[in-house]
Amino acid sequence: MLGLSSLQKITAAHRMLAHGVAADFMDEYVRIEESTAIESLKKFVKAVVDIFSKEYLRSPNNEDIARLLVNGERRGFPRILGSIDCMHWKWKNCPTTWKGQYSGHIREPTIVLEAVASFDLWIWHAFFGLRGLKNDINILEQSPIFFELEQRRAPAVNYSINGHENTMGYNLADGIYPKWSTFVKTIPSPRGHKKKIICKKPKRQIEKM
Template sequence: MSSSDEESLVNAMKSIFAYRNNVVIRREVEEQNEAQSSRRKRRYIHRDRVEAHNRLMKDYFVQDPKYPPEYFKRRYRMSQSLLEKIIEGILSYSTRPNAPKWFTYFQQRPDACGVLGVSTILKITSAIRQLAYGDSPDLFDEYLQISERTSRESLQNFTRCIIDLYGNVYMREPTEDDIRRLYHKHEELHGFPGMLGSIDCMHWTWGKCPNAWKGHFTRGDHGYPTIMLESVASYDNWIWHAYFGMVGSNNDLNVLNASPLFDSLLTDTAPQVPYKIGDVDFDRGYYLADEIYPSWASFVKGFSSVVDAKKEILYKETICSS
């Protein structure tokens, strides 16, 4: 082969390799551009919100619903009348001037194309189902046709609305009028003059506890994560004190030492509502507790059962001595 033929062959091979490299480079650039453009484009999922709203209304809120009232109460954790009252309160408050954005969030409004957004009942149902079952926000997408982000925002705004609407009514310490009413009712119903309510702690099972926190919230006698909840309830199920969330293996005494139940009593700002047991006058009421609580003047411990007059007299003497 002559030198000219070898030179021609080398040039041809160089052209082939150059062409191949250009094709590969061009293909890689095109793939990168497509990937970048796909990331920039927002994927739209068509959700039939009208159908979801109508289906939910037929299931629970029409004259003759598909599911009976006991199903409604189990899945919403409340009666239908109470839910309707909450919805009415949120919507009426959202129409006030300068209403917070978490109230106006539940108003159904059209978007820029004139299409109505998610209805109020769908957003509130998503929030309540998350609270009732403790599931992730995207679990109800198929039934309610709501995205994960909308479900999460619904839960956050719903809790803020509830705190603003009912926090000052229910989650508060009793006033002097409330204390007198509690005195009267507890004495009338149970024969306990001066009782404010019953105090106790319970272990609230935390099924969705993160793995990194399970060691902090698992007690040996339970074997699964729990959160200690301390609450005070009166005769009408008014829970005006609730304290929970402490880290560690706790019992009733640990939670009591950290809870703010007696802060107002220690700072001498608690209401003084006197009452009388026999011939003894008292300034402040007491809580009915079990045996684990300390022997303080604010606690009266009950017997397992009062079956005769002797134990009833002994119990009343215990109250007077406290």
């Protein structure tokens, strides 16, 4: 491993992450053994986490929440923290023996990503890797998104409605999500010009209003 260049090791890590190829394929591509390719991938991922976790790979803190609330209020969505949804990513190189487990409604192997993004497209939560046959509710039941809230360690979002004090913000969500105080869903029977516009626009456009 010491005789290999850094370029070979990083190329192998990038190739495995970007294209999902097997580690033993790297021997033909950049002349690296399987064990060396796996070790290079582990070190590359660890370096990314060590460098970027404090700024990017984290939940919003008090300062972030304050900024999100100000921008949400400005756009007509007071106390909003972001939008939540699940996306299916096609798994091109899914092993044949696993295809049945990962094939959902699109009948191709997929891996599901649950994400929460704010108005500036900053992703505050990502839960990735579950089987493609699961829907948003199945993912939510396994997701750690509200773990800090359940443990009473999440930053508070303080506001009052009709004399009732609340300490939780909310996320825009599709109609499939449960009726929790942390979700605001589509209006089933919109009345009034503003509500009709909200129902017609996708969530990304709503957050820019």
